[in-house]
Amino acid sequence: MISKLIEKIQKTNAPIVVGLDPMLSYIPEHIKAAAFAEFGETLEGAAEAVWQYNKAIVDATYDLIPCVKPQIAMYEQFGIPGMIAFKKTVDYCHEKGLLVIGDVKRGDIGSTSAAYATAHLGSVEVGSSAYVPFGEDFATVNPYLGSDGVKPFLEVCNKENKGIFLLVKTSNPSSGEFQDRLIDGRPLYEWVGEKVAEWGEMSMDGAYSNVGCVVGATYPEMGKILRKIMLKAYILVPGYGAQGGTAEGLKPYFNEDGLGAIVNSSRGIIAAYKQAKYADKFAPENFADASRQAVIDMIEDINGAVFGR
Amino acid sequence: MISKLIEKIQKTNAPIVVGLDPMLSYIPEHIKAAAFAEFGETLEGAAEAVWQYNKAIVDATYDLIPCVKPQIAMYEQFGIPGMIAFKKTVDYCHEKGLLVIGDVKRGDIGSTSAAYATAHLGSVEVGSSAYVPFGEDFATVNPYLGSDGVKPFLEVCNKENKGIFLLVKTSNPSSGEFQDRLIDGRPLYEWVGEKVAEWGEMSMDGAYSNVGCVVGATYPEMGKILRKIMLKAYILVPGYGAQGGTAEGLKPYFNEDGLGAIVNSSRGIIAAYKQAKYADKFAPENFADASRQAVIDMIEDINGAVFGR
Numbered sequence: 027m028i029s030k031l032i033e034k035i036q037k038t039n040a041p042i043v044v045g046l047d048p049m050l051s052y053i054p055e056h057i058k059a060a061a062f063a064e065f066g067e068t069l070e071g072a073a074e075a076v077w078q079y080n081k082a083i084v085d086a087t088y089d090l091i092p093c094v095k096p097q098i099a100m101y102e103q104f105g106i107p108g109m110i111a112f113k114k115t116v117d118y119c120h121e122k123g124l125l126v127i128g129d130v131k132r133g134d135i136g137s138t139s140a141a142y143a144t145a146h147l148g149s150v151e152v153g154s155s156a157y158v159p160f161g162e163d164f165a166t167v168n169p170y171l172g173s174d175g176v177k178p179f180l181e182v183c184n185k186e187n188k189g190i191f192l193l194v195k196t197s198n199p200s201s202g203e204f205q206d207r208l209i210d211g212r213p214l215y216e217w218v219g220e221k222v223a224e225w226g227e228m229s230m231d232g233a234y235s236n237v238g239c240v241v242g243a244t245y246p247e248m249g250k251i252l253r254k255i256m257l258k259a260y261i262l263v264p265g266y267g268a269q270g271g272t273a274e275g276l277k278p279y280f281n282e283d284g285l286g287a288i289v290n291s292s293r294g295i296i297a298a299y300k301q302a303k304y305a306d307k308f309a310p311e312n313f314a315d316a317s318r319q320a321v322i323d324m325i326e327d328i329n330g331a332v333f334g335r
Numbered sequence: 336m337i338s339k340l341i342e343k344i345q346k347t348n349a350p351i352v353v354g355l356d357p358m359l360s361y362i363p364e365h366i367k368a369a370a371f372a373e374f375g376e377t378l379e380g381a382a383e384a385v386w387q388y389n390k391a392i393v394d395a396t397y398d399l400i401p402c403v404k405p406q407i408a409m410y411e412q413f414g415i416p417g418m419i420a421f422k423k424t425v426d427y428c429h430e431k432g433l434l435v436i437g438d439v440k441r442g443d444i445g446s447t448s449a450a451y452a453t454a455h456l457g458s459v460e461v462g463s464s465a466y467v468p469f470g471e472d473f474a475t476v477n478p479y480l481g482s483d484g485v486k487p488f489l490e491v492c493n494k495e496n497k498g499i500f501l502l503v504k505t506s507n508p509s510s511g512e513f514q515d516r517l518i519d520g521r522p523l524y525e526w527v528g529e530k531v532a533e534w535g536e537m538s539m540d541g542a543y544s545n546v547g548c549v550v551g552a553t554y555p556e557m558g559k560i561l562r563k564i565m566l567k568a569y570i571l572v573p574g575y576g577a578q579g580g581t582a583e584g585l586k587p588y589f590n591e592d593g594l595g596a597i598v599n600s601s602r603g604i605i606a607a608y609k610q611a612k613y614a615d616k617f618a619p620e621n622f623a624d625a626s627r628q629a630v631i632d633m634i635e636d637i638n639g640a641v642f643g644r
Contacts, residue, residue: 047447049446050460050461058462062461062462067461067462067463067464068461068464068466069459069461069466069468071461071462072459072461097443097447097450099441099443099447099448099450099451099454100447100450102450102451102454102455102468102469103450103451103453103454103459103468104459104461104466104468105422105454105459105466105467105468105469106415106418106419106422108454108468109415109418110415113414113415131441131442131443131477132408132440133440133477134406134408134440135505135506135507135509136507137358138356138406138408138409139408141406141408141409141411141412142408142411142412144412145408145411145412145414145417146411150378150381150412150413150414151359152359152371152376152377152378152380152381152413153367153371153376153380154376155376155377157377157378157413157414158414159378159411159412159413159414159417160411160414168440168442168477168479169479169513170477170478170479170502170505170513170514171502171505171507171509171510172507172509172510172511172512172513172514173509173512174507174508174509174510175507175509193479193480196444196479196480197444198444198445198480198481198483198484199483200444200480200481200482200483200484201480201481201483202481203481203482203530204478204479204481204523204526204527205479205481207518207519207523207526208518208519209516209517209518209523210516210517214513214516214518214523217513217516218513221512
């Protein structure tokens, strides 16, 4: 699956992913009003607002980007209707030719990890039939439980041609509490990175592995070291923009072939119309156009700073 | 919420939790046949089988136990119908007076962790109304992202009187890959334990904290040390029975007050009818009676070995 992602990145010339993390507070009033008029101020109404919001953003940006990353927590908080909106979003993005990274940060052991892998990347057998539960192309996975948690995902990756991104060094301020602690002179995140490289060998797909990793844009010095530890792992980079990561700081996340990293922006794109920078030009009714402009600006920013193009 | 759990443990004299982790392969043929007859070999059919299986086990055991722990991965793998079966199970267990630990192992940062906390322990506002998305009483949480991931859960715990169990030392063989690595002479799981104790102070509920932890029954020596590091944390103990943890080994997980630990069994209870020990006495049609007997035996085993009663 990573080779498909690379192909799409090269075609769009856009090493970016749009995070579809729809907080209700981001959604323009007219979308919410229409959804609540139809379904009331209910979970169904909220889920409909989320879905219409996503759809408009996808319609306005799909030709520019390789990939989206819905954050499942934002859907899960609306219960069953929210999960339906998640699935609808995944399916719709596929219809529009986008790849989908399910930002689910699952992780358990053995048959439980296998069930999560099935839920998000695989298909489940019921009697003599098989069904795709949620059907993302990639999933984010938490490595704290070790190989027992990761290998069931690798089996599904190999069987179904899918991929994962393992949390190595997250973008948040407190990520250092455990991840930065020194073990035999090296921080934990480097040891996790070593394992990512090792697991990655079990699911190669061309020059890169289906096993990628997450390293926050907020820690470019660490990104530089981690890049070298996991040469064949694609790095999914959160933390650009809203969290303080800069385009200049993204350079070390890429390999010399110009590949190896994909940078996420969520709020910065989907709630662009709320930023001073775009609010003048785009009314809330034109939020999706603001998102399109924000995508164009992000691509330009990253390509300029990282590749000088 | 931990005081409610303690009250129920004392009332039932059963420091145990039944893991509702329904693999299709555990479910007796007659349940599956009835579900498939009604809904076909579909996700809806699988979800119906899961629900009927759970309901029968809950009906046969609810008077003996304080608590159940559905493993959400086993439901998530059946997509939306699976999630509906999860919610139905949570609601039904509440109707029967049981507390529910959502074994969801979620963990993210900031607003995303807050959304997970809302999904599983809180209520979500939609316009002027509020809804309970999944409504468990406790959730398991992964600590790899540090305080940024945990504090949003604590806020919900304090607001809604709920609790969490943070993964400290998991029961699986590879848990040591990261969790056992030495940092300043002490394994990572001890440092996580120290943080659990610290976070726990932020959500006390009587003598114990709403912040509990997970320590596998398979590592009793580590359990002994962790018990002392987190005196006010309830320990949720997986790994008893099927994974090799013994009742004798559970002693160090309890405090001197006879409290402080709750031991999970999943397969050992819900698929008891498949074990040689019970298969002679209980036909597959009587699987729920086998589960009841397995609960009685587990309580006796633990109370005998740990408390000599």
